[in-house]
Amino acid sequence: EVKLVESGGDLVQPGGSLRLSCSASGFTFNTYSLHWVRQAPGKGLEYVSGISINGGRTYYADSVKDRFVISRDNSKNTLYLQMSSLRADDTALYYCVKDRGGYGGWDSWGQGTQVTVSS
């Protein structure tokens, strides 16, 4: 069974930093691309960032470019999102998501970790 468990969410002041982690199990971690998607309270889904199998390619939404950095450690089956210069509009539930590969679609989602940016 595929399992994605996010951690690291917290209450942080504007301008602060946070690192999210996603621990994965139940699949061959180093053969799938992975992504972060967030959802602000009462709002829709927003793509945040993605990373290829070996980390050689990374993708970012314009809203987080130059502030967030995605990375992965295939030896630890863990995905990361380093977040800096946090703003109030970064407040959201952050999901770790597995790409199904092949013809695409994202087939496994974690339960999310809450990030709240407030003074």
Place this chain on the structure above:
Amino acid sequence: DIQMTQSPSTLSASVGDRVTITCRASQSLSTWLAWYQQKPGKAPQLLIFKASSLESGVPSRFSGSGSGTEFTLTISSLQPDDFATYYCQQYNTYPSTFGQGTKLEI
């Protein structure tokens, strides 16, 4: 970035109804489009990938169609468990983008 526009934003329906949700893209996606269902307090669940391929374990009353810039998700006969919010997503070009969602309610 590619913009995704879903319609309607809210859809009222009854058990047994056939419903259709539309998703339009600001540029051609070929068939690189997925549909997700999300229930309150839960993570989204993949229903359809590559515009019309049914994800394993998803009931056959769900179907997807379309290509290019216009896509539809159809539920052939609504069941009580289907009342949820539905999102389309393009993965033709990164950054990937989602539609704003369609809330299906009784």
